[in-house]
Amino acid sequence: MRSFEEIIKSKNKGSLKIILGYAAGVGKTFSMLSEAQNLKKRGFDIVIGYVEPHNRADTTSLLEGLEKIPLKSFQIANQIFHEMDVEEVIQRKPEIVLVDELAHTNINGSRNEKRYLDVLEILDSGINVISTLNIQHLESIADRVSAATKVRILERIPDKVLQVAHQIIMIDISMEDLRERLRSGKIYEKSKIDSALTNFFSYDNLTFLREICLREAAGNLFQKMQESIQDKNKFNAEEAVMIALSSDPTNAPNLIRKGTKMAARLSSRVFVVYVQKKAEDSVHIDSQLQRKIQKNFDLAVRLGAEVVILQGEKISDTLVNFAIENKVYHAVFGKSRLSPIKERIRGSIILEFIHDAVGVDVHIVNVE
Template sequence: MVEKRLTPNEALEKVKIEGRGHLKIFIGYAPGVGKTYSMLNEANRMLSKNEDVILGFLETHGRRETEEQIKKLIILPRKKLNYNGKILEDFNLEEALKLHPHTILVDELPHTNVPGCKNKKRYEDIEELLNAGINVVTTLNIQHLESLNDVVEKITGVKIRETVPDRIIESADEVEVIDISPDALRTRLTQGDVYKPDVAIRALRNFFRKGNLNALRELTLRQTAEEVDVDLEEYKKKHGITETWHTCERIMVCISANPSCKKLIRQGARRAKTYKCRWFVVYVQCTHFMAPQIDPESLKMLNENIQLARTLGAEIIKLTGKSVSNELVNFAASKYITQIIIGHPNRSRLQIIIRGSTVYKLLKQVSEAEIHIIPQ
């Protein structure tokens, strides 16, 4: 087999990817869950194996257990900048690039750099380190992810000013969730392990309310689960794995212009809510010459069904083909669907004799998903 010759641009992109550093992110749902502590723990393990690792930037916030973890780590001197007559300190990107360690720890990924630094944001510093072939370990709280900014504000009432583009976490080689229960975190605050006592008291009444923490915790676990799901899907495609692995539920609701499809859509929404999973509402525009033509009244009903599905949070999918069943089977396989919801057949006896039953064909062809046939 002759290997396809890469174009100059493709070759350059391949070199960039292969020469790029490894990015690991410790992510948590709130300050104080132990992200920085875990990052330092990992660095100390690397140091014990004589690996070239340095501490690029770290804020201990006066936490004794964090300070103790620094141990024998080599600390990169901070960059000093004069801003409005004051000397401020920040991460020294230029020195880090010059030293070019195998791995560098850079705390607080969403940080906004002191004016006068090369880059405005710390994640831009980290991208430079990665492009230079340096491995980076960093930390992030879920509320700083750009796509979740509005959601977090609604939950906590706090507008997060420092955000990180989603592409940073999407491109990370490793994302490790550091998780403790909200009760345990609130206890840590009460004991003064996170903030000074006066700050901790205010925090417990505001951002660190138990309801807030529960919501942020669920948001973190769901977000990272989605990232894992994408990685798993890419792995399966790369290795030609077609069977469905039931690592998480994915629901497909099959609809038409039938008004009773609203019942199927609502059931799909309930199941998706129970499993906290993605769900698709799928309809097929059939091009078979025997397929009935859709009239204005039917089109209106189909649009009503689609609007209901959209309101309930489904992903709407329109397929086109001569065989409704084939299109549904192929889509279910491509998205690793685990549950299919469909109504009883509404074809006439003559249509079933000539063209068969979509439900029967699904039962015969789909082996990797549960099929729920709902009376209409």
């Protein structure tokens, strides 16, 4: 695998490196600053856009000698908040900028709502970025993490941000070492340690998070290797994934997440397609269901999908035509709530699609 230094030298647009961790305290910021010091010694023009040292002495010491872009101040009521100054970073135009905590939500009044949007803007200007991220902030798995850990994940980023990254490195330490860091006060203040050890930093939760993080990092590495081997050939570039969405599916968010995750693995375009019958237009459908449908569309957009609303009374035919016209090679459906007997009586959209959509792989997802 090429080093980040080699990647930088081979590209015109800014390159993104993400240092990924399975929990707070694994050493993401320390690793980012250590690499920055090494790159600086080798002659790279590198600056700090935003770094959160968390009041850790070993991390703070690595800030020495690195140029810091002054933060932008915002006053809300009687409080002062500080955010990265995107305009100043772009105007300074270093070779590399360090941007900690990629999933951070910026304060109201900032140039962009989320820090990852700041990073995408910096990349577009030709500046390379090294950033950090904890795995639970990925939109596609945040709900699973919340369910497993009983902790709400409020800050989230679309999975497509990982696809933008040219390199993802996982910082992995043993769970016992991580818990020892917590006990010694290197992660949270003393008043929060006992609660954290019992709850989020329990062995069960850390095992779950670490396994997810390892799979995500390995999957991304495999994807980058495939892209390198195939040089992003035209077939892969054109191949698309279609997620078929009804007006009231059993669990639309899970269906969308699984479909977009498949597309990410294939480096493919992904469509969320909703075929609207006349009886389901805005005049006939109730407002509560309309809001539910729109919420599903909003999630799809956040995960990088293109939402397509089609009109038609024959849903299967409409989906088949769309698949043919848009080079869809994978169609994702949720498992029907109807019993096999009722499906035979009423007819099955999925079976009709399988029969007519020759050459399309159909994936039926159990989203209960």
